[in-house]
Amino acid sequence: MTPLHFTLRQLQVFVAIAHHQTVTQAAQALAMSQSACSGALKDLETQYGIQLFDRVGKRLQLNELGMRLRVDAEALLAQAANFDQQLEQRPSGGQLNVGATLTIGNYLAVGLIQAYRQSDPEARVALSVANTAKITQALLNFDIDVGLIEGEIHHPDLDVSRWRSDELMCFCAPGHPLAGVTHLTDEHILAARWIVRETGSGTRQTFDRGMHGLLPGLHVELELQHTEAIKRAVEAGLGVGCLSGISLRDAFARKSLVPLATPQRDFTRDLYIALRRQKFIGPGLRRWLNICRDQANN
Template structure:
């Protein structure tokens, strides 16, 4: 096959937008020119890459396969550019990081500190849930991922960089707010505001209660920590969250951490990448910086 990078760029844009017109606009070219590039690519592949149903277009099975490989090709080219810049002694490059939503309270602090040391490194941060982080790792889309317990079904390299204690939270007016050494069984009388299925915090919480034969009573299910904190403050139930995410609420006494037997539940945050991945100089520098400075930055007000 004699596929060109231009054809792949246009194909990626059409696959992203699912529209020839919007893809052409994003690439500053005409719609017929974009359509022609895709037709030429389909001719090289020997299979249709898109199919039209009504007014919408969709990727075919061949298109989905090609999209994964095109992502890998362009990721490798970007890595090559950063590696060559490092070999030339240039103190710059790109750093693409994805973090779990619970780490977003800490990530801007560490990125700001890293940026002061390496101001010419271009930083890209994406905050998302555990399910999407695992897809990113599987597709090798990011340089590094910061998350809770890494999945066991992927071939990964990871190191813990910070403790992540989980606690049971309640509004200050809750009857248990001032109790000491609350038995775990007492929690069976409470309703819990839950993170979405697949969330690392939820998995740890459910595993803990199952191990101790505590019957959990789920109430609301939410995808964002801020929404969970508001729901707990409004008296809609208790929840289990990272202490890192409620520092302000504890300080201002908008929420309390209950003194429950077995808590805090100790977990860790990890810095993760695919095994065998060749880290760029920027990624290597960030990894070393995080492992060295994470605890200091977590305890500082920077």
């Protein structure tokens, strides 16, 4: 068997510096001295006669080779952690870091976490909630293990698969002048004051696509980053909104908001599961993915 010329510790240092972009912060994260951390990186680069980082100001930024190797290093370390878990016969796969866009994070993720914890009470889940653009960046930076997203993304370093279907719905307050109309015409849409999600969110992406042909004439009164803030603003009579039907069920049941039919507009969309390419699928992540797919089929 050919001997290896690197150690797992060197890989940990390489990945930590890639993440934090400074030796000081990487050393703190690994509970190492700064000199030991710097020395481990120097030894790794010297052994292979390579350079993995460029110095940009006070930060170390991955060069092209470093970016390519980081993917494999992350996968190797994940496999090593899984092997360590099996050697110690620990039932839990450690902490799973999940990223979810706002509708999924606020209205679907709790049920997924509950099912995940039922399958392994010792399992831990850290949930980050943000818009599609930020979840995508977190995946690319290895900050999270898996992303559940509303927006369509196309990136060569990500594997994106369809998870489940969803549909946006337009709505207003019960006292709004449009509350009594049978359906919104294009004239109604252009006359309304809209309260919508911010650019970069999957909901806004679907809204803009559904309003194709009318976008230049739309009156966008407010752009807000949170679905609950949009619902409160619409309830206060500040305008008309458009959000996922998942987020509106309770408000419709209470009749604090009323749906507005838009038969001539297509607001259907898919929700997606996104993973880093070459991501190591350990038992914890595999269990999470299975739960997501099971719940989507129910």
